[in-house]
Structure formats: C-alpha cells, structure tokens
Amino acid sequence: MDPNEERRSMKALKAHFDTLHFVTDSMQGxxxxxxxxxxxxxxxxxxEVFDYLPGKRFFTCKEYKAAVGLCSRGRARFHENEAGKCEEYKSLVVKxxxxxxxxxxxxxxxxARVSQLEYAHKGGG
Structure with missing residues (x-):
C-alpha cells in the first residue's frame, strides 16, 4: 500500500473514531x-475576565480544593501502604x-541416594 494512501486512511479512521467519541460524550450529558x-x-x-467571551459558562465546586487535598492525602497513604507491601514481598521472596x-x-x-541404591541393586556393591 502506498504510504500516502495509508496515512490518509489512518487520518480518516481517526476522524471517524473521534466523532464516535464526541457523540458518546454528548450522550452522557x-x-x-x-x-x-x-x-x-x-x-x-x-x-471583564473573558472579554472575548462575555458570559462564558463554567462549572465549579465549593469543595473542589478540599477534595483535591483529600485525594492527594489518600494517594500518599496509598503509596505508603504500597511501600510497606513491597518490603513485605521482598522479605517473602528472600524466604x-x-x-x-x-x-x-x-x-x-x-x-545421590537413588544412584547408590540402583548401583547396589544391579549387583555393584
């Protein structure tokens, strides 16, 4: 297949899949x-904030920064637990x-014992 034709085909497929993705996102609301x-x-x-798009709509959460803090603390706790598990796994591997x-x-x-017994059985000992 011609490389240019293949590139065009891949771009067309990507555009198609992007469209499908946008449609499924829009269905979620x-x-x-x-x-x-x-x-x-x-x-x-x-x-005055967005003079090029006055009245731009956006969504906020009052607890967003607190939620981000909770997530980062939860992530840190998760990594501590994982590090503890890693040490536990290492000790198990050594054992x-x-x-x-x-x-x-x-x-x-x-x-060696089986070899000795076979030798004795054959009459060598």
Whole structure:
C-alpha cells in the first residue's frame, strides 16, 4: 500500500473514531457532581475576565480544593501502604529463595541416594 494512501486512511479512521467519541460524550450529558460528591454550581464569567467571551459558562465546586487535598492525602497513604507491601514481598521472596535452595540440596541428596541404591541393586556393591 502506498504510504500516502495509508496515512490518509489512518487520518480518516481517526476522524471517524473521534466523532464516535464526541457523540458518546454528548450522550452522557453535562456532569452534575464533582469528584468529591458535591453538586456542581453553574456560573457565568464576568465580562471583564473573558472579554472575548462575555458570559462564558463554567462549572465549579465549593469543595473542589478540599477534595483535591483529600485525594492527594489518600494517594500518599496509598503509596505508603504500597511501600510497606513491597518490603513485605521482598522479605517473602528472600524466604522463598532460601527455601528453594534447601529443597534443591535435598533433591541432590535424594538423587545421590537413588544412584547408590540402583548401583547396589544391579549387583555393584
């Protein structure tokens, strides 16, 4: 396939999928609740703030900054827990490696014993 034709085809497919994404987003409607669970407040910007778009609409939450703080504290707590789990996993891995070495040594002893028994059984001893 010609590289230019392939590029045009990919761009057309991307545009199609973008359109599908926009349609599905529009079907969901405008979000009514913030991530913190509070209702969103619909506001309009004063003309002096957005002089190129007077009366621009936007949505705010009174508890947004508090919710962001809670999320960051929750994230920090999550990472602390993960670090603790990581140390726990490391210690378990070390224990398993030691146990694995012990089992390998035991298997080698058993194989040597089997060899001795086979030799004795064949009449060599």
């Amino acid at each position: 405008i979000q009514e609740r913030c991530a913190c669970g509070q209702r969103l407040v619909r506001e309009r910007a004063p003309a 398993l490696e030691v146990e694995n070495q012990e089992l390998k040594a035991e298997v080698e002893k058993l194989l």
